[in-house]
Amino acid sequence: MQQPRENEVSVLRYGHRPGRDDRMTTHVGLTARALGADQIIFPDNATQPAETVTDIVSRFGGPFDVQRTDTLNAIIREWSGTVVHLTMYGERVQDVTKKIRERCLHDHPLLIVIGGEKVPSDVYEWADWNVAVTNQPHSEVAGLAVFLDRLFMGKELEQEWADAEHVVIPQACGKRVVDAE
Amino acid sequence: MQQPRENEVSVLRYGHRPGRDDRMTTHVGLTARALGADQIIFPDNATQPAETVTDIVSRFGGPFDVQRTDTLNAIIREWSGTVVHLTMYGERVQDVTKKIRERCLHDHPLLIVIGGEKVPSDVYEWADWNVAVTNQPHSEVAGLAVFLDRLFMGKELEQEWADAEHVVIPQACGKRVVDAE
Numbered sequence: 001m002q003q004p005r006e007n008e009v010s011v012l013r014y015g016h017r018p019g020r021d022d023r024m025t026t027h028v029g030l031t032a033r034a035l036g037a038d039q040i041i042f043p044d045n046a047t048q049p050a051e052t053v054t055d056i057v058s059r060f061g062g063p064f065d066v067q068r069t070d071t072l073n074a075i076i077r078e079w080s081g082t083v084v085h086l087t088m089y090g091e092r093v094q095d096v097t098k099k100i101r102e103r104c105l106h107d108h109p110l111l112i113v114i115g116g117e118k119v120p121s122d123v124y125e126w127a128d129w130n131v132a133v134t135n136q137p138h139s140e141v142a143g144l145a146v147f148l149d150r151l152f153m154g155k156e157l158e159q160e161w162a163d164a165e166h167v168v169i170p171q172a173c174g175k176r177v178v179d180a181e
Numbered sequence: 182m183q184q185p186r187e188n189e190v191s192v193l194r195y196g197h198r199p200g201r202d203d204r205m206t207t208h209v210g211l212t213a214r215a216l217g218a219d220q221i222i223f224p225d226n227a228t229q230p231a232e233t234v235t236d237i238v239s240r241f242g243g244p245f246d247v248q249r250t251d252t253l254n255a256i257i258r259e260w261s262g263t264v265v266h267l268t269m270y271g272e273r274v275q276d277v278t279k280k281i282r283e284r285c286l287h288d289h290p291l292l293i294v295i296g297g298e299k300v301p302s303d304v305y306e307w308a309d310w311n312v313a314v315t316n317q318p319h320s321e322v323a324g325l326a327v328f329l330d331r332l333f334m335g336k337e338l339e340q341e342w343a344d345a346e347h348v349v350i351p352q353a354c355g356k357r358v359v360d361a362e
Contacts, residue, residue: 027320034319089356094338135349138215139208142326149327157275168316173305175270
């Protein structure tokens with residue numbers, strides 16, 4: 001697998017059940033892309049989500065890398081920078097995001113681990129931070145979205161996309177999509 | 182259906198296909214609850230998501246109302262306060278959230294419409310605001326999460342829960358769940 005660049009933010013989806021999890025795993029990947037991450041790392045069996053996210057990149061732009069791997073544990077354990085694991089059992093996002101942001105300035109790249117099915121306790125140990133977006137049960141997609149928006153302090157909403165075929169123009173009412181030049 | 186209280190924020194899931202959408206619709210409901218909304222309004226056929234969210238309320242606390250209705254269009258059209266429709270085609274969330282927050286002070290309650298399958302153009306017309314959390318395709322759950330976190334300016338993360346059976350205690354590592362007193 002390609003090594004991450006220094007300032008990169010990668011999202012790793014831990015666990016995937018083909019069929020049952022396809023949509024949720026796809027949404028994790030699309031949310032990572034839309035909200036400023038540079039790369040999604042899927043489990044090797046997440047073929048359909050990887051195809052869908054790759055297709056969105058080709059139509060709506062990048063750069064955004066889509067990877068699949070059968071060595072999720074090794075990637076987390078041997079990550080060269082900071083590892084954040086999002087879990088409802090972790091520390092409160094409002095208490096730790098500033099510290100994470102500061103640490104990533106020195107200890108990048110950042111890997112964000114998103115649980116699907118049951119996450120083994122090792123992952124809690126390997127992570128530098130276990131972070132909860134509320135200590136309530138809700139959605140790994142929602143947790144990832146809020147974490148990224150807070151990590152980047154909204155700057156991710158201003159990013160520009162390269163090599164897009166289509167561009168959506170914000171409208172008060174209705175839909176406007178133009179072909180990129 | 183119960184009338185919303187004046188200062189309430191309700192989330193309405195527009196459209197649901199039983200089976201195929203169960204998990205995504207459930208995540209919309211759980212995200213609404215966890216991130217500060219007061220009520221979820223599901224389509225009448227969303228029986229399984231309604232059961233799951235109701236179960237979470239009974240175990241992790243409320244108050245949070247779970248409604249099902251076969252009159253989604255009438256609820257949106259005749260809403261007595263402000264209607265926000267989240268869509269990737271809308272105005273940029275970073276440009277309009279402050280205005281929405283101010284308007285809701287005078288023109289509450291707030292209804293947030295979350296599309297599932299194709300949303301008819303009428304909904305764009307009925308809404309006071311069509312709002313995009315990025316103009317990129319990603320996830321209605323992610324969009325709802327970021328919108329609520331920005332609407333409430335993070336205060337939703339501090340809320341306390343009444344009548345919970347279980348309380349998760351934030352931990353740097355591992356899991357700690359205690360029975361509520």
